[in-house]
Amino acid sequence: MIHRYLLLATFTFILAAIAVFLVISWHLDTPMQVGEDEFVFTVPSGSSLTLLSLSLADKGMLKWPDVLILWSRMTGQSTIKAGEYKLQPGDTPRELLNMLTEGRVVQHQITFPEGLRFAEWLHLLNQQPGLVKLLPGLSGDEVIKTLSLEIEHPEGWFFPDTYSYSYGDSDRDILSQAHQRMQAVLAEEWQQRTSDLPFNSPYEALILASIVEKETGVTSERGEIAGVFVRRLKRGMKLQTDPTIIYGLGDDYQGYIKRRHLQKATPYNTYIIDGLPPTPIAMPGRGAIHAVLNPQEGDSLFFVAKGDGSHYFSASYEEHLKAVQKFQLQRRSDYRSTPR
Template sequence: MSGGWFDRLRARRGRLLALVAALVVLGLLAGALQVQRLLDRPLNLPPEGLTFEVPPGSSVGQLATRLAEQGVLDAPRLFVVYARVSGYAPRLKAGEYRLATGTSARALLEQWAAGRVVLYDLTLVEGWTFREAFAAVQAHPKLRATLAGLDEATIMARLGHPGEHPEGRFFPDTYRFAAGTTDLEFLGRAYRTMQQRLDEVWTRRRSDLPLASPDEVLILASIIEKETAVPEERRRVAGVFVRRLARGMPLQTDPTVIYGLGERYDGRLKSADLRSDTPYNTYTRRGLPPTPIALPGLAALAAAVDPLPGDELYFVARGDGGHVFSATLEEHNRHVRDYLQRQRSAP
């Protein structure tokens, strides 16, 4: 009798415990589902989205508080707990982030941990001088200036290349970078890119070139860059210069004279300028000038190591961006007279 009662009591207790356990599990599942909904629900972002900065050294708690104060995050404590439990908290990377409409709390943590920051663009233009390139770098609002006011020698020393002239050493291209990148980091990247491109074309150079080093290729490429913007003319211009170098003839190229004049150049090259001797005057001095005169692009570098064969030794501008090429001085002088006549008759 008593044994049957005890068995019934034990069975009832077992059913009660099972019921309690089931209720606990259901509660946990409901709580977990609620947490999942909160983590995957879109944040309260404006229609145009939001740019949000994660400063270096920020904790996930500080970031959650800022988001809550801006009305973006509804459950900051849950956000912090999940970030710590899931392992995201110690992986957050500093930077500027773009929060697009529809972004959830979970997706935001993934974005921070992956470091998918906003990237900005800056283009260094083919044919720019170092001064022009440096001014563009200093003017970009998202690059952090650390080199402002320094002279060129100090800048090159900071880049790890003391004693090297900066002209032509930075590859013209469009570069993407995160906010807070320093001007030193940006220039270092452009410098390394130029070295890589120069090394690549140097390995493909023609064996009979009168160029003794990659630096001489860089100098010639910079002259080609300034002489013509017509793609199909680059190798032809390179051919003229290479043949003149091989024969010991002066290059007689106006862009080097202009570069040597510096601030004395007033926009019009005069006969007296061609006679004014500077290290860059290729009318008064034979061979290449001592440094590049601008930033050459990849096409100009490639033309310098693979000039077009032929017998042309002269060229003169047509007035429309292109040039007329000649093999003899007599022919060249005739083209020069034609060009001057067109200039005089122009409005």
């Protein structure tokens, strides 16, 4: 008789446990009341699941916070990770718990196009949401010191790409990652360079790559533009390239180059100085770096913009002058010739 009661009690307990499990599972797998739009929230360091659950319940999103808290203790998921999280319509309490314990935080992205200057990078970083700002107001030298970089000038030393970051990351973290990436890319391309190049160091190649980046409007012309500049350097010809003029003018540049600008003595006036300017003038991408280290062979020494992003290349100065006259007449208002 006693044995029968024990069996009945055990069976009843098992049924009750199954019922409780099913009820808990139903609560855990019922979509939360997130609404039609996603809900982004931040979990500070040291936060507890209990307080977070009650907060979401106060907002009407989590109907049974006690169930979630109980389940987290039963499964050993009571510890949640700090960060920024996103709830989507249809997400369940179970998915929320897994998200919090696994640290599946929101990933933001910032994209730096090829050819931007360092000042433009700082501006983009300062405008980026969700990023801790540590660099606003710092000069280039101060940024270098803050990042503990072994360089003299920041221009050119950060690789243009798309970078991901999450809650708590800083603008300094992004720049450190971009600098390491540029070092790696430059070293890799330098190892694969062709022979007989007019560069004494990878840094000199980086300088010319930044010029090629600024001069290139059509990607397929990178190698040919690089070839022009490499041949001019090897022959001792001045580079005579407008982007260096613009960089040297700084804030004095108002959208167009005047004749007096070509005569203004700056370290970046390649109409006056011999060889390369002292630093890069922008952040070049891998394509430009590869182009200057593997320039297209040929005999062209000049090129003129045709007005559609492409260029007309010439081997002789006489041919170049004819091309200049042709394209100058076609679009006198925005005419540009580089090199001269």
